[in-house]
Amino acid sequence: MAELLPIRSVPPEVARGVSLVEFVRFWNQRQNLGLPALHREILAWLEQSWLDGKRELLLLVFRDAGKSTLVGLFAAWLLLRDPGLRILVLAAEQALARKMVRNVKRIIERHPLTISLRPMRRDQWAADQFTVQRAKEWRDPSMLARGLNGNITGCRADIVLCDDVEVPATCETPAKREELRARLAEIDYVLVPEGTQLYIGTPHSYYSIYALEPRREINEDAPFLAGFQRLVLPVLDEQGESRWPERFPRERLEVIRRRTGPARFAAQMLLQPTSAENGRLDPNMIAGYRDDLKVEVLSGERLCIEIGGRRMVSASCWWDPSFGSPRKGDGSVIAAVFADGEGGYWLHRIEWLQQDPRDPTDAATQLCRQAAQFAKALYLPAIRLETNGLGKFLPGLLRRALAEAECGTGVIECTSRKAKAVRILEAFDTVLAAGALKAHDSVAQTPFFSEMREWRPGRQGRSSLGRDDGLDAVAGCLLSEPVRLGMLPSRPGRPNWRLGGETHVAASDFEP
Known part of the structure; x- marks a missing residue:
């Protein structure tokens, strides 16, 4: 030049x-x-x-x-x-x-x-x-x-x-x-x-x-x-x-x-859009899938439920109720996780329930009816309802909504005694490290993955940054004992899909 x-x-x-x-x-x-x-x-x-x-x-x-x-x-x-x-x-x-x-x-x-x-x-x-x-x-x-x-x-x-x-x-x-x-x-x-x-x-x-x-x-x-x-x-x-x-x-x-x-x-330096801080929960460790539930009637009232060719043997559902809107206050989140016989977890659905202010029905009943329809659509045996705070007033309303929906789903009242951040870490750390958690594509349309990227564990078990309502609901599912058929009776006419728990009369060759 x-x-x-x-x-x-x-x-x-x-x-x-x-x-x-x-x-x-x-x-x-x-x-x-x-x-x-x-x-x-x-x-x-x-x-x-x-x-x-x-x-x-x-x-x-x-x-x-x-x-x-x-x-x-x-x-x-x-x-x-x-x-x-x-x-x-x-x-x-x-x-x-x-x-x-x-x-x-x-x-x-x-x-x-x-x-x-x-x-x-x-x-x-x-x-x-x-x-x-x-x-x-x-x-x-x-x-x-x-x-x-x-x-x-x-x-x-x-x-x-x-x-x-x-x-x-x-x-x-x-x-x-x-x-x-x-x-x-x-x-x-x-x-x-x-x-x-x-x-x-x-x-x-x-x-x-x-x-x-x-x-x-x-x-x-x-x-x-x-x-x-x-x-x-x-x-x-x-x-x-x-x-x-x-x-x-x-x-x-x-x-x-x-x-x-x-x-x-x-x-x-590399101009890759990512959080500038290291997140504890990495959404990239969760594999996605598109398969919906495949429901097959075997005999009598028994059902077989499969996802992606794998048979599901248990399911957990957790609902942490709230009257707050998704933008203000806590979200009212319900989640369902299925488990297969090989130790895999399938996060199939998660929803942020919202009340409609134009509906003359009271807010609590609206949310309970939405939870009932959520459970019915996924053949869930029970809903674990967190009764801390608002939840202690809802079990009766939820049971009535489930009865109206005729889905035979039970209600298990739960009280969380550990700090939320501690529960989230206990639920996700091992499962993510093992690559055992999968999520349906519909989950990507919700704030769940955003919460994972934003979440930071703070002091004394509190979250230091970002929302965690969806994380808390899925953590509740992962930490719950699988709800199997024998724990709650099924409603008459409601087919069962889980293994074990049926009544069986054995033949005998002696007189009583």
Whole structure:
């Protein structure tokens, strides 16, 4: 590449035609910095995307790669080409957004090619916003900084730069992730037609806004940034070599991996959407299956139930009742786990029961009727009802609902004496380690797997982060003794499917 000409020999109209790479290289030379191949690749992508008219862009680059600095230079280059542009910077916090604006302001002040952009009035040169010399009279400044919680109503922008809007503080819980998506949806009311959105960051959650695949368990039909042009540059390339070996040799990467842990390294350096913290319960250790119950009448009242060609010998059902909605308070979750004769567990169904406020029937009866239909559909011999708190008022109502449903299912009242986190660990640790738990595909449509990824055991047996209602219900199933035929009588006319427990009259050859 030829040496840049002295700035005094570059007329303003020629300066506006300088490529982005040359613009940055000229700046770096004055800062005694080089231009690594990684940065040239990013700059070439940004410039070509802009020239090609691509207006929805996502730049994912590993931590400490200088991506925000490069995007700041990109913003200054855009203002050099068109001083009439209005750029809005959104970040997780106002301070982060101001940092980006301050960086661009400093570039315009000191870069020889942008001297003509400096305004005449000092009031147009603030820390969180500035306006360059331009022919157009806009109400909005050339560049404006806003945190996600800041007010952007009434703003208009040609370009919105979303710089690290996803950080732990904005994505560590389902409520925060929902709020993040809602705030980012406001961009559509700020951006002018044919305006540009550019996201820059790294994933901090399995449910990241940057995820390439939709997360069905949070009701995503498409990725949040579906249709965006992506440049994804993890620290290791396709051959497993460092993309910036001068700054990140393999030895340093191994040190970072050891110090931060594999989960955080995968998220921040390899750009794999996963929780930045190591979770205790790994959903990837649960195999999925699609098979439904296969019910076959053998003889008399005996049934044979199979899943995936395996005969089931027992089943457990646990219901931890609650009147809270799934979004507020505890969820009312009922789960059913079948067991085969080889020590395998099959999580076949889990449901979050909800009351309908429009139904004149009282909430408790509504929930009991839903639980009864759940048990009837799966031929469950009994429902274990947790009677801590609310549950102590429900056994009678539940028995009446089961009788109305004519399903012959019994009710076993249970009281939990151990802390919830302790029960969850005792139930899942060994089963997951042995690979003995499978889950029906319908389970993936519920919050269950999300709870597994988010759950952290806290102190004194409490959960430190995330919901655990579904985990608690399945843990109750796994810890329950299998309910077999002999424990509760079946209702007349209700076929049995479990082994053993029938009445048998033996022949004898003596007189009483």
